[in-house]
Amino acid sequence: MEPVLVLDQLDKSFGGLTVTYNVSFSVMPGEISAIIGPNGAGKTTLFNQITGNLLPDKGRILFKNEQITGLRPQEIVARGMGRSFQITSIFPEESVLENVRISCLSRRKEVLNPFRNVARFKEATDQAYFILESLGLAKHAERPAFELAHGDQKLLDIGIALGLEPQLLLLDEPTAGMSPDERQLTRDLIKRLWEEFNLTLIFIEHDMDIVFGIAQIVRVLQLGRLLAEGPPEEIRNNPEVITAYLGEEVR
Numbered sequence: 001m002e003p004v005l006v007l008d009q010l011d012k013s014f015g016g017l018t019v020t021y022n023v024s025f026s027v028m029p030g031e032i033s034a035i036i037g038p039n040g041a042g043k044t045t046l047f048n049q050i051t052g053n054l055l056p057d058k059g060r061i062l063f064k065n066e067q068i069t070g071l072r073p074q075e076i077v078a079r080g081m082g083r084s085f086q087i088t089s090i091f092p093e094e095s096v097l098e099n100v101r102i103s104c105l106s107r108r109k110e111v112l113n114p115f116r117n118v119a120r121f122k123e124a125t126d127q128a129y130f131i132l133e134s135l136g137l138a139k140h141a142e143r144p145a146f147e148l149a150h151g152d153q154k155l156l157d158i159g160i161a162l163g164l165e166p167q168l169l170l171l172d173e174p175t176a177g178m179s180p181d182e183r184q185l186t187r188d189l190i191k192r193l194w195e196e197f198n199l200t201l202i203f204i205e206h207d208m209d210i211v212f213g214i215a216q217i218v219r220v221l222q223l224g225r226l227l228a229e230g231p232p233e234e235i236r237n238n239p240e241v242i243t244a245y246l247g248e249e250v251r
């Protein structure tokens with residue numbers, strides 16, 4: 001089996017600050033994996049390079065065996081990579097349904113003209129409902145998005161990404177700002193979405209219950225370097241990772 005994503009020796013600096021240094025790893029299709037590391041380790045900057053929001057100074061990124069380094073984010077999305085953001089990217093005045101339907105339609109290149117192709121519009125509406133039901137948001141379908149609670153807005157953001165039918169989905173701190181109960185639900189939800197939508201999923205997360213609960217592979221960044229990579233048990237017992245990040249209490 002070929003990897004779906006390959007990072008090959010990525011470097012990125014801001015002024016004198018090295019934020020990504022010689023980062024290489026491969027992600028296999030269908031894998032669910034986590035990126036962890038201290039604040040400022042470079043996790044989001046790494047995501048930004050993968051999604052084309054930032055250009056690496058050096059190195060290559062391959063997605064489904066093709067070079068995507070230097071492509072614009074929209075081109076990378078069109079190839080099947082989705083992303084949710086730490087800060088949500090919803091249209092606040094539009095309904096919850098409309099937010100997801102827009103992305104389903106844009107996948108079909110029918111954004112603003114529902115009358116041109118009624119069948120496609122209906123198909124996109126059904127797909128949007130299916131996604132909202134998977135996320136537990138169908139009951140809020142008709143409400144304006146800004147009325148949703150913070151946790152639900154984050155879920156909607158994932159729904160928007162799913163509307164684009166990604167094969168690879170990147171989630172940046174999906175549980176940030178959530179209550180412990182919401183975190184628990186979101187953990188189960190992420191696992192279910194991964195299965196239901198046949199995704200390859202990479203998430204950045206600080207909550208170690210979630211990381212060790214659902215990731216098959218954990219990658220640890222420290223000061224922009226890939227410190228360790230492996231299955232949860234191996235990472236949890238890795239002395240360097242414990243010293244750099246985990247501490248003793250999570251063992």
Ligand SMILES: Nc1ncnc2c1ncn2[C@@H]1O[C@H](COP(=O)(O)OP(=O)(O)OP(=O)(O)O)[C@@H](O)[C@H]1O
Pocket residue numbers: 014019037038039040041042043044045046
């Ligand atoms: N556009 C930018 N210009 C200058 N410095 C930046 C820029 N983006 C990020 N940085 C710096 O790069 C470093 C890594 O930031 P990044 O957000 O990637 O870390 P992170 O691991 O995602 O952190 P956190 O867990 O807090 O989200 C930080 O020191 C940050 O201040």
